[in-house]
């Protein structure tokens with residue numbers, strides 16, 4: 001009997017993904033308003049909304065928001081380009097206070113985020129969101145687009161043992177999702193999960209990630225999982241800062257773990273003890289789901 005390892009001309013595995021395979025980011029421009037601690041509204045424009053919001057919140061955005069403090073997004077409109085955003089910013093600045101308030105109210109109503117358990121009917125929206133990262137980002141090491149059927153299978157599989165959460169706005173648009181998989185199939189790893197999160201690119205930096213991860217982690221803990229790990233491509237400053245803010249610590253780096261878009265990439269493992277670190281006793285078997293009442297209580301507490 002011949003071995004399947006032996007070939008006259010051995011077949012090859014994946015061809016490396018090259019730099020020019022990275023899809024171009026569509027240029028973005030935004031006109032926006034932030035509400036400061038004293039209730040006043042500041043209008044501006046930016047081509048990177050998430051970064052601009054961080055700068056405002058951190059006191060490095062604009063003199064006005066630095067002086068007033070507490071800047072939080074109150075309105076955002078995506079524009080075709082910088083000149084449209086500048087025109088929209090100028091128009092915002094000319095609005096009366098009641099007009100600005102009406103705009104902010106309408107925006108808040110539309111952007112009211114709801115977090116819920118996913119079901120298979122979410123597969124199409126989830127795969128659209130995820131595939132953007134496949135083609136534009138090294139946050140995932142996947143080369144090929146996922147199909148709706150694969151995502152349906154993924155959602156079904158995750159829900160056998162962990163939460164799969166989606167965040168949507170008032171129009172039902174998917175703003176992000178988070179889920180967890182077993183870290184490793186061997187039985188002794190049964191108390192460890194790997195967590196995953198993706199926000200829609202235009203929803204980053206607006207609190208959606210936290211709204212998804214807090215209940216995800218609380219549900220995993222309630223099930224009896226003990227440890228959570230996030231595998232974060234380096235560099236990914238948003239994800240590193242996010243995991244740190246959510247209580248994870250950097251447990252290690254796997255150098256040059258992957259090759260995508262023409263470069264070798266390290267992967268950092270960010271780790272969170274879900275159980276008390278001092279609790280080293282025999283663990284109870286993990287519960288493979290929660291009751292509806294438990295899920296509702298966690299969602300209510302963490303939103």
Ligand SMILES: CC(C)(COP(=O)(O)OP(=O)(O)OC[C@H]1O[C@@H](n2cnc3c(N)ncnc32)[C@H](O)[C@@H]1OP(=O)(O)O)[C@@H](O)C(=O)NCCC(=O)NCCS
Nearest residue numbers: 139197198199204205206207208209210238239241242245
């Ligand atoms: C990583 C990611 C999920 C974070 O979600 P998000 O909605 O942008 O994060 P939030 O706005 O909820 O931020 C929660 C906290 O994380 C921290 N944080 C998030 N992004 C940050 C950044 N760029 N710089 C500094 N801190 C940051 C802050 O402490 C923040 O709290 P604050 O807003 O009160 O300051 C999101 O950026 C994303 O989807 N990135 C692309 C996909 C990806 O990399 N996924 C992770 C794969 S491992």
